[in-house]
Amino acid sequence: MEKSLTIAIDGPAASGKGTLARRIADYYHLGHLDTGLTYRAVAHMMLQKGWPLDDDAHAIEAARQVDLGNLDKHALSAHAVADAASKVAVIPEVRRILVDKQRTFAAQPGGAVLDGRDIGTVVCPEAPVKLYVTASAEVRAARRLRDIEGRGGHAGLAEILDDIRRRDERDMGRSDSPLKPAADAHLLDTSEMSIEAAFRAARAIIDGVLAGQNAS
Template sequence: MQTPLTIAIDGPAASGKGTLARRLADYYHLPHLDTGLTYRAVAHMLIRNGWPLDDEAHAIEAARQVDLASLDKHALSAHEVGEAASRVAVIPELRRILVEKQRAFARNPAGAVLDGRDIGTVVCPDADVKLYVTASAEVRAERRLRDIESRGGRADFAEILADIVHRDERDMGRADSPLKPAADAHLLDTSEMSIEAAFLAAKAIVDDALAKRDKA
């Protein structure tokens, strides 16, 4: 019986990890979870109900209510929701609740691809393949700007860059599960890579891991 394949992908905002995770999940026919959406779901619930983002009691209750089967990527993609998610993600009890939900997803008998900030270090430390996807802050800001403009929106590059730098500092500096590459993660800098090039590089890493596992 084939052992399920688990792929853990971490990285900062707009590094390309989400796109890469979806491509890998599709190629290897694996369920995919963008764990960032779980934090966004909590933030969205707080905003929708008019609750302060620092209201830990309501945030923890919202985390308990998060249903991984009904995450609406479109509704949760708003910039203000992403910013709010980065703020509520520092609450330790909230993280523990969501991490357990994420681990349950990763135990899928069919395998799984998860992307986020602490997948290889906390959620799936025993994942078969760990990738840490990054890019320069300037490149990530440019990507975010293009994405906003492609959807008919308008934004200022300098403001986006400042926001990305600020989020990086908050995600990397939090005491609980900070953003950092796992010790055994493969680093993939996509600053000068196309989506296709990044996918092929990641695929080569996964295929190599599968080949070694088959020989074991």
């Protein structure tokens, strides 16, 4: 690829953005960062050490120690870690530290795909491709339940739906870097889409941008 390509993918929990981001990164041979894992890494460290999740000083200390090259997705995928991450993510200094690390990742040669909740608006506002991937809360809850059951776990759909709505409220309502689509983001509602259909739609958008870059 002649020019650097940064692809910013945002969206709420269980919208399918992570799966889509991995497919896109693989297809275009780009590095991929699930920025949510960086916040989960902070939360995981705080839970392990028994630090209160609203302890700003310890959260900042944990954020400074996050290593983007050593994010254990399996360890960070626990529900308790995910829920805790959305709580530490409201701490402004934690966000600033992690955003700096994320921007460094995005600046790698050739470009990268980053997915999260503020990529197109805060982390990479100049990215040539911005996608906002969403789906109804009910669809996202059903997906999360299938994922939990697929890993041998058990959960109630109503409980998951309530949790998703609470996370949406926290993510969209925080004063620092709230979850929202960038003004120039392409909206991709996956409520009625398979991952293949979403991938084809995303490719059409990205290929259009690449065609414009190559023509300039």
